[in-house]
Amino acid sequence: MSASSSSSNSSPTKDDIPSQKMLPLREIPGGYGLPFFGAIKDRLEYYYKEGTENFFKNRVEKYNSTVFRTNMPPGPFMAKNPKVVAVLDAISFTILFDNKKVEKKNVLDGTFMPSTDFTGGYRVCAFLDTSEPSHAALKGFFSAQLGKLHNKFIPTFRSSVSELFVNLEDELSKDGKANFNNLSDKISFDFIFRLFCDNRSPDETSVGSNGPKSFDKWLFLMLHPLMTLGLKFVPSFVEDFLLHTFPFPYFLVKSDYQKIYESFNKYGSGILDEAEKYGITREEACHNMVFLAGFSAYGGCKVLFPALIKWVGAAGENLHRQLAHEIRTIVKEEGGVTFSALNKMSLTKSVVYEALRIEPPVPFQYGKARQDIVINSHDSSFLIKKGEMIFGYQPFATKDPKIFANAEEFVGDRFLGDGEKLLKYVYWSNGKETDNPTVDDKQCPGKDLVVLLSKLMLVEFFLKYDTFTVEASTILLGPLVTIKSLTKATH
Structure with a gap:
């Protein structure tokens, strides 16, 4: 893991990419x-022999191409067809955003789809294609509700996150280190529940303090085919068989899910009462809201905040000092933490975008070709046939060395000044950072909220601390971050 706070070597944006006809x-x-066995071979190499990064890196080098054919997990039994065309550079990856050419029906989790038992029997919005009428209705409904909650974002998050720092300091004082993930998950759930449930604390409902664990269990049972636990005392062939061969049943989390559903249905009535105006039943709207809250929001935050703190922590004291100065100066000038203040924090925004570039919370994107398509990489064009599954591994696309100088390094001020032109190559939201989501695309409807919360996390951190140190490793689908030290603000 390398990090830097200077982008003096950044290259300009590549606007002179050859046109399709010239390639x-x-x-x-x-x-x-081989049928069946080829998919298992690729799965074993992906999870156990090479690892994700090397799996793709080795094939890019072998084929001298960022576009190639391979199998993607989970493979036989769990997926009807594991065959994909991988697109791993910043240019070819964008075909996944063209909804006229690519279908997104039931491809959220790749070459398999979890049972709808986990979502109340409904195919929720994230699994719908843009051509399905209910997609526009559901996405429009939740986009409108997020708009109405706009003024609650900052005060609700600040209220929730205050507990994080108290607990971090307590753990550090007691144990000499603090598990950031566990504490971050707790405040993330608290914020999301309060936001959707009329500022009601989960502790006041039947969900209680078990909300994060219930969502973790629900997420694991749905997504286990995409995971590896990395337990050294469990032979890889045993884990592979248990996690990647057959789906885990919904009944293992049924009671947990029902408690969460009933709480959102009861305390989220202010939002759900609006559903019928969009032609959506209250029941379907509520299951979609639980998915939005648990999978998209809470699940995203489980990766988002630890990754942000990991990279900022590793960048070192020089960047910390610059962030603290910008944040404290602007908050003082603006008279508080406001939308206006956050919009003026150019370095803070750049750091957030850089974290989203180098470790996007959702690294995989899938889509099925609606027709024969010719796509471009930097130096060649390729024909993808109608019906073929296209797979994008985003960290390769957003660390494309032909777009970003020092692409593997965390460069905190990368997106300042002329570097802002590079934002169109930041794809974490299932779209370009320079685009805005609509009901006709699959870009994250909470895109701006994610950026806002990331900025708020840094603001709250550097209002309280001058610098900090971290230790990081990888667990399941994201980073595990341990806070090693916190230096309180000297002002």
Whole structure:
């Protein structure tokens, strides 16, 4: 993990990419191996022999191409067809945003789809294609509700996050270190529940303090085919069989999910009462709201905040000092933490965008070709046939060395000044950072909220502390972050 706070070596944006007609048409390299066994071989290499990063890196080098054919987990039994065309550079990756050419029906989790038992029997909005009428209705409904909650974002988050720092300091004092993930999950759930449930604390409901664990259990049972636990005392072939061969049943989390559903249905009535205006039943709206809260919001925050703190912590004291100065100066000038103040924090925004670039919370994107498509990489074009599954591994696209100088380094001020032009190559939201989500696309409707919360996390951190140190490793689908030290603000 390398980090830097200077972008003096950043290259300009690549606006001179050759047009499609000028690029030679190349056969897509790679393959799928023997039926059934080829998919298992690729799965074992992906999870256990090479690891995710090397799995893709080795194939890019082998085929001398950022576009190639391979199998993606989970493979046989769990997926009807694990075959994909991988697109791993900043140019080819954007085909996944073209909803006229790519279908997104039931592809949120890739080559398999969890049972709808986990979502009340409904295919929630995230699994719907833009051509399905209910997609526009559901996305429009939740986009409108988020708009109405706009003024609650800052005070609700600040109220929730205050507990994080108290607990961090207590753990550090007691144990000499603090598990950031556990404390971050707790305040993330508290914020999300309060936001959707009329500022009601989860502790006042039947969910109680078990909310984060209930959502964790629900997420694991749905997403286990995409995970590896990395337990050294469990042989890889045993874990592979248990996690990637058959789906875990919904009944294991039924009572937990029902408690959460009933709480959102009761205390989220202010939002759900609006559903019928969009032609959506209250029941369907509530299951979609639980998914939005638990999968998209809470699940996203489980990766988002630890990754942000990991990279900022590793960047070192120089960047910390710059952030603290900007944040404290602007908050003082603006008379508090306001939308206006946050919009003026250019370095803070750049740091957030850089964290989203280097470790996006959702690294995978999928789509199925609606028609025969010719796509471009930097140096070639490729024909993808109608019905083929297209797979994008975002960290390769957003660390494309032909777009970003020092692409593997965390450069805190990368997006300042002319660097702002590079934002169109930041894709974490299932779209370009320079685009805004609409009901006709699959870009995250909470895109701006995610950026806001990331900025708020840094603001709250550096209003209280001058610098901090971290230790990081990887667990399941994201980073595990331990706070090693906190230096309180000297002002």
